Amino acid sequence: MPHATRPSTNESNFLLSALRENLRLDSRALDQYRPISLQFPSDPDVHGQTDVRIGKTRVICNISCEVITPYPDRKFDGVFTINCELSPLMGAGVEVGRPDQTEALLSRILDKSIRRSNALDTESLCIIAGQKCFHVRADLHVLDDDGGIFDACCLALVAALQHFRRPDYEVHGEQVTVFDVREREPVRLTLQHHPFCVTTSYYDAGTIMVQDATLLEEQCREGETVVSMNRHGEVCQIAKYGGVPVDALSMLSVVNQSWEKVTMMDALVREALLKDEREKDKGGRMKAELSAENERVMERPVG
Amino acid sequence: MGPDISHHPLHGADGSVTFSSKLCSILAAANGPVEVQRRDELPEEAAVEVNIRPVSGVSGPRERWLESVVAAVLRSVLHLHMHPRTLIQVTLQITKAPSSTLKGAVQDVALLPSLINASFLALADGGLPLRNTVAAVLLAVVSTGEVREEPSEKELVGCKSLHGLAYNNHGDLLLSESAGGFDLAEWERIADQAEETCRAAMAPLDEDGVVMEGTTSSGPWLRQELTDKAQAAVAWREAT
Numbered sequence: 001m002p003h004a005t006r007p008s009t010n011e012s013n014f015l016l017s018a019l020r021e022n023l024r025l026d027s028r029a030l031d032q033y034r035p036i037s038l039q040f041p042s043d044p045d046v047h048g049q050t051d052v053r054i055g056k057t058r059v060i061c062n063i064s065c066e067v068i069t070p071y072p073d074r075k076f077d078g079v080f081t082i083n084c085e086l087s088p089l090m091g092a093g094v095e096v097g098r099p100d101q102t103e104a105l106l107s108r109i110l111d112k113s114i115r116r117s118n119a120l121d122t123e124s125l126c127i128i129a130g131q132k133c134f135h136v137r138a139d140l141h142v143l144d145d146d147g148g149i150f151d152a153c154c155l156a157l158v159a160a161l162q163h164f165r166r167p168d169y170e171v172h173g174e175q176v177t178v179f180d181v182r183e184r185e186p187v188r189l190t191l192q193h194h195p196f197c198v199t200t201s202y203y204d205a206g207t208i209m210v211q212d213a214t215l216l217e218e219q220c221r222e223g224e225t226v227v228s229m230n231r232h233g234e235v236c237q238i239a240k241y242g243g244v245p246v247d248a249l250s251m252l253s254v255v256n257q258s259w260e261k262v263t264m265m266d267a268l269v270r271e272a273l274l275k276d277e278r279e280k281d282k283g284g285r286m287k288a289e290l291s292a293e294n295e296r297v298m299e300r301p302v303g
Numbered sequence: 304m305g306p307d308i309s310h311h312p313l314h315g316a317d318g319s320v321t322f323s324s325k326l327c328s329i330l331a332a333a334n335g336p337v338e339v340q341r342r343d344e345l346p347e348e349a350a351v352e353v354n355i356r357p358v359s360g361v362s363g364p365r366e367r368w369l370e371s372v373v374a375a376v377l378r379s380v381l382h383l384h385m386h387p388r389t390l391i392q393v394t395l396q397i398t399k400a401p402s403s404t405l406k407g408a409v410q411d412v413a414l415l416p417s418l419i420n421a422s423f424l425a426l427a428d429g430g431l432p433l434r435n436t437v438a439a440v441l442l443a444v445v446s447t448g449e450v451r452e453e454p455s456e457k458e459l460v461g462c463k464s465l466h467g468l469a470y471n472n473h474g475d476l477l478l479s480e481s482a483g484g485f486d487l488a489e490w491e492r493i494a495d496q497a498e499e500t501c502r503a504a505m506a507p508l509d510e511d512g513v514v515m516e517g518t519t520s521s522g523p524w525l526r527q528e529l530t531d532k533a534q535a536a537v538a539w540r541e542a543t
Contacts, residue, residue, distance in 0.1 A: 056314050060398065064359040087356055088394045091315035092334035096354050139359045141396055143330065144313050 004093035012220045019208050026214065031257055033212040034148075036265070038159055038272040044280040045181060048164030052156040055214065056146035061156035062139045063164040067178060070126065070133040078125020078133040082110050084140035084153060091145070102149070109150050109239060110140075113195045113228030114157060117236035124190040127169060132176055134166060136189065147214040150226050154197035159269045163276070164189055168292045184292040193230040196265045198258035200225050206246045209254065211261065225251070227258040231266040305504070305524025306420070310428055310532055316394070318429020322421035325455055326413050326441075328399040331425035336389035343390065348383035353422070354394045369411060373418050376439075376469055376477050380423065382432040391431060393422045402456055408482035409459055415467040415480055416441040420525075427529060437477055438504040438525050439469035440497050444485065450493060452500060466493050470501035 007015070015025060022030060034055030041049045048063030070077060086103045088094045114120070125134040138160065140153050165186030169178045201213040201221040210217060218224075223242025229235045235255060240246065246254075306324040313319035316332035323329075336349055343350045353374040355366040373395070381391060401413045416439035423437050443454035443462040451458055459465065464483030471477055476494070485493075504525040 058313070062358050083361065085356075085361070087354065087396065088334055088392050089313060089316055089319070089330070089332045089396055092317070092337040092392060096352075137359060141356065143396070144315050146314065 004091060007216055007219050011216070015216060015220050016203060019203055019210065024210070025216070028212075030209065031211045031261075033261065033264070034214075036155070036268055038155070038269065040163055040272070040276045047186065048160050050156045050160040050163060052152050052159065054148050054152045054155075054212065056144055057148050057152050058142075058144040059149065059152040059156045060141045060143060061153070061160040062141075063136065063160045064139070065134050065136045065164075065166050067127070067132055067176075068135045069131060070129075072130075075130035076126050077122040079135040080115055080120050080122055080125070080138075081135070082107065082115060082138045082140070082157065084110065084142070086142055089141070089143050105239075105241070106150060106153060109197065109226055109228070109237070110153060110157060112237040112239070113154060113197055114161075117195055117228070118192055119158070119195055120161060121190040121192050125166075127176055128171060128174070131174075136164075136166070145215060147216075147218045148199060148212050150197045150199050151212065154195070154228065155265055155269065158194050158196060159272065161189055161191060162194070162269065162273055179292075187292065193232070193234065194266055194269070195228045195230050195236045196262045197226055197228045198261045200227070200254050200258070202242065202244050202246065206244050206250065209250070209257075211257065225254055227255055229255070229259060229262050231263050233259050305522065305527075306417075308424065308524075308528055310424075310528075316425075316429070318425045318427070318431070320421055320424040320428055321398075322417060322424060323399070324417050324420075324441075325453055326401045326459075327397060327417050329417055329421040330396040330398055331418075331421035332394045332396075333391070333422070333425040333429040333431060334394075335391035335429065335431055336386035337392060339388060339390035344388050347387050349381070349386040349389045349391050351378050351381065351383070352390055352392045353377065354392070355418070356394065356396045358397050358400050365407070365411065369414065369418065372415065372478065372480065373422060376419055376437065377422060377426070379477055380433055380435060380437050380471070381426065382434050385432050391426075393425060395422060401459070405456075405459055406482070409462070409465050412465045412467045412480050412482045413441060413459060415439065415478065416469065419467075419469050419478060424528065428532070435471040435473060436505050436525065436529075437469055437471045438501040439467060439478060440500045440504075442466045442468070442493050442497055442500075444483070444489070444493070450496060452496075464489075466490070466497070468494060468497035468501070470498050472502070472505050474498055474502060 037053045039051040051060045084107050086094045127133055138157055142149055165188055167178050168184040168187050169176055201210045201217060202223040203221055223244035226239045228237045306322055309321045311319055312321050313332055316334055318333040321330050339350050351374050353370040355362055355370050395418055401410050419439035441453055443451045443458055444464045445451055445458050446461045464481060464485040466481045469478035504523060506523045506526060
């Protein structure tokens with residue numbers, strides 16, 4: 001099967017000598033991100049779909065949910081799964097049906113930073129303990145890879161989870177009624193925090209650190225660390241790949257730098273979500289009045 | 304008014320297109336000719352591989368079936384003998400699917416014409432040698448017995464039968480998949496209408512850009528797309 005093209009020796013030497021002079025090929029600062037764009041579907045009834053672009057990298061995320069029986073050993077928890085499979089949309093180098101290393105790392109990183117950091121409260125997905133719960137499923141599709149897919153996927157996933165609405169339900173004894181979107185305003189998911197991934201690449205035995213590397217920069221690097229944290233500075237996971245040794249102090253500075261980026265991403269997502277909500281809020285104040293969480297007005301019998 | 308098409312949205316794939324019709328939107332990418340795996344290698348022609356990726360969930364038997372149908376159509380469109388012992392890879396990412404409340408067979412047939420159109424445009428964008436032009440159309444017989452072109456989701460719910468047909472520019476039938484109940488006479492009527500629509504989509508234009516033969520509501524959208532693309536590709540030459 002075809003492989004992704006590797007940069008030539010000249011290309012990588014040029015990139016490295018530029019980096020030694022604090023220059024990047026796209027004239028960014030070493031810790032600067034490419035412009036991030038975040039799009040939601042234009043249809044106001046569609047929730048939980050995001051399209052994230054960081055430079056030329058593009059990822060779409062789709063959240064769906066269904067009602068299932070919970071696992072017998074986890075009766076009080078709903079199920080949350082993240083599914084990411086790379087496809088030849090990224091280029092001919094990807095083989096279908098045979099997960100490669102990037103794909104394995106990607107799903108591991110997302111699992112550690114979002115699922116196992118309890119970003120989504122799975123207990124809130126339980127409907128009747130041991131019988132019914134929601135299965136929230138996140139599908140990530142990487143459309144274009146120009147470096148930084150960890151960061152892009154994490155951002156897309158967190159934004160999609162915040163954008164998603166699950167159907168409302170009502171329990172009467174053993175009877176569960178799940179309401180259609182048209183019957184009752186769907187409900188947001190309970191997110192406990194919003195973790196984001198920041199990847200830092202190392203060059204020259206760890207002396208040069210670069211954030212948001214492009215594909216070419218990624219192919220030339222010696223090692224990387226992926227830090228997942230939320231805007232409060234709580235670190236969810238740190239993963240370090242590649243053979244280059246990194247001393248503890250520089251790790252601390254990486255974490256601090258990542259925090260800065262995470263605050264930036266969090267603000268960006270929040271702003272995009274607010275803007276989306278404002279644009280789609282055609283009902284204005286009526287929306288609050290129509291919310292399913294409001295108390296129901298019981299009509300008094302006549303006479 | 305034809306479907307909404309944008310060319311080359313992806314950087315990694317050789318050719319790509321986003322195709323949105325009333326019912327669904329599809330992101331198609333074509334790579335090729337690329338190196339082929341030993342077991343798929345054909346000594347005298349290129350192998351065609353189609354991958355369909357649903358919006359949510361992993362692809363199952365339903366996608367496998369759609370893949371086989373699309374691959375058969377593409378095989379009759381591509382000049383396969385020009386690249387023996389290689390692979391032409393088409394990936395179709397569905398980004399918006401018809402509502403899941405529809406019946407299974409109706410859902411599948413409703414997707415097919417868009418899949419064919421999207422993959423054809425992706426192949427054209429990727430610069431792969433093509434034997435002929437193909438256009439696919441979706442026709443529904445609604446409850447009143449009328450035939451609707453490119454029906455809306457509402458019309459699909461109560462339709463009697465649904466037909467996805469594809470014709471090339473010589474008027475050869477390349478695809479016929481139907482769901483629902485109908486008789487032969489009805490199918491023939493539908494096939495005639497489909498042929499007319501497909502040929503109208505790629506009807507040649509005269510010098511002033513006026514359609515020369517046959518007119519329909521959507522106009523010669525496929526011909527227009529390909530002309531625009533070809534013109535954009537040589538724009539640099541005219542500018543200098």
